[in-house]
Amino acid sequence: MTEISAAALRGAVDLSSLRGRAAQPSAPQDAAAAQDGASQASGGVVVDVTDATFGEILELSRSVPVVVDLWAEWCGPCKQLSPIIEKVARDLAGRVVLAKVDVDANPQIAQAFRAQSIPMVVALIGGQPVPMFTGAVPEEQVREVFGRLLEVAAQNGVTGTVPAGGGEEAPAEEAEEAPLPPLHAEAFAAIEAGDYARAITAYQRALAENPRDEDAKAGLGQVRLLDRVQGLDLQEVRAAAAAAPLDVEAQFRVADLDLAGGHVDDAFSRLLELFSAVAPEQRATVRERLVELFDLIGSADPRVASARTRLASLLF
Incomplete structure (x- = not known):
């Protein structure tokens, strides 16, 4: 080979x-x-x-x-x-x-x-x-x-993606989609209306009813990210983060924007470097945000596996 x-x-x-x-x-x-x-x-x-x-x-x-x-x-x-x-x-x-x-x-x-x-x-x-x-x-x-x-x-800087479902032949007869559970439907409606706070509440209620609801967990992570990046100006956020490299919230905002823009490795690297640099009492907060972003991308993604390994090496 x-x-x-x-x-x-x-x-x-x-x-x-x-x-x-x-x-x-x-x-x-x-x-x-x-x-x-x-x-x-x-x-x-x-x-x-x-x-x-x-x-x-x-x-x-x-x-x-x-x-x-x-x-x-x-x-x-x-x-x-x-x-x-x-x-x-x-x-x-x-x-x-x-x-x-x-x-x-x-x-x-x-x-x-x-x-x-x-x-x-x-x-x-x-x-x-x-x-x-x-x-x-x-x-x-x-x-x-x-x-x-x-x-x-x-x-070599080749990190793009294509739609995973594009170009595939659709089945001759598609099964009728099952209706969304009421709280999921409420969350979707809220997202379409731009009311992310209401969508977050709906997903949280769904998880309270069923803690194993993976769709609700994934939806909650996504809508929380949407809520955090809403209205942020990329240039202003980057300038603020550059001026205060140890400001946890400032670095979180850049990482959120990077992730929302598809720059997953950049987001992970920023937070891993932040974890190494901040005071010990701040590391738990940074680790929690990293884990939240890992869950958002999915454990099957190789970028998550690589970042988890780097985090583990920093923890021990």
């Missing part, structure tokens, strides 16, 4: 011949195919990619890491590996896009990656290829390699 590292982005394979193909089809029938593939590439965690649409995937890799699965219908190991890769990609909830390439139908992509045997799995970070592995491997090793890929992507 290939060791993924930031150094792997240097050298490697020349994909320049595949750039811009979606934008410059060679014939009218190709234009329709390119438009079709472009719409697939623009949304969803798992997408099918062709020679004509690969340029769009290269551009997408500048914001979201892309894993390319080179396979063929006749390939037995491909049929073992592909479902595993799709499962792992979907579990990452939009932090990685999986681009599936049928090498028989798309020989130019196969040639560009110098695919001598399949299944072959390669990543794209910022338009640059990174080898991952060749041949069928077990799920545990796939998850390990995907984890390293995310680390390298973050080192």
Whole structure:
């Protein structure tokens, strides 16, 4: 198995011949195919990619890491590996896009990656290829390699996401959605009205009735964050935090805005640094806010696991 590292982005394979193909089809029938593939590439965690649409995937890799699965219908190991890769990609909830390439139908992509045997799995970070592995491997090793890929992507500033549900085929008949519990419905109505205080109260009442109500717990964390960032000016908040690096509330406000804006690692790093710097009697408050933000993002997110490890090292 290939060791993924930031150094792997240097050298490697020349994909320049595949750039811009979606934008410059060679014939009218190709234009329709390119438009079709472009719409697939623009949304969803798992997408099918062709020679004509690969340029769009290269551009997408500048914001979201892309894993390319080179396979063929006749390939037995491909049929073992592909479902595993799709499962792992979907579990990452939009932090990685999986681009599936049928090498028989798309020989130019196969040639560009110098695919001598399949299944072959390669990543794209910022338009640059990174080898991952060749041949069928077990799920545990796939998850390990995907984890390293995310680390390298973050080192190179590629930390975007795509909607986890986009691009997926909807079932022919969707089950009718169950009505929301009354207190959840009340919270939703309050959020839509911008009355976050009422939404917080509704979720708190729901948790009082059922402490195991995970939806209410998640909703409460989200609406509390919305309430805290409402009306804040980012520039003013950052300036205040820079002027008072040990002001706990000032740092909390920046972390909240970072999290609300999708800058999760920045929020966690700010509060972990604050935890190290403040007086011992203030650390419990900082730790409580960190745990609240961890719960908001979810324990399955690798960024949470990493931040929890850093917090544990600071505690002991």
